Amino acid sequence: MEKEMPLWEVFIRSRQGLDHKHVGSLHATDAQMAIENARDVYTRRQEGVSIWVVESKYITASDPADSDQLFEPAKDKAYRHPTFYHLPEGIKHI
Numbered sequence: 001m002e003k004e005m006p007l008w009e010v011f012i013r014s015r016q017g018l019d020h021k022h023v024g025s026l027h028a029t030d031a032q033m034a035i036e037n038a039r040d041v042y043t044r045r046q047e048g049v050s051i052w053v054v055e056s057k058y059i060t061a062s063d064p065a066d067s068d069q070l071f072e073p074a075k076d077k078a079y080r081h082p083t084f085y086h087l088p089e090g091i092k093h094i
Helices: 031-042 064-075
Strands: 007-014 020-027 048-055
Touching: 007 031, 020 031, 031 048
Parallel strands: none
Antiparallel strands: 007 020, 007 048
């Protein structure tokens, strides 16, 4: 029986931005093949300047069902949000 190829997550950095964005997933035997396939599939119009690939098994994600519990502690930290600062009338565009 043929062994299934691992799944890879693909991140592309566009010409306009400095950060990599997740663009999709693909199957490949190794990292080099994943990069080459990602180039062929996700940058056909030469929209990227850098490609990252990460084997999916190495990514740990939170469960969306746990979001209330996970993010609840941040809600009581009002000092992190500048909603209570008063700006002088002459200040604009902040």
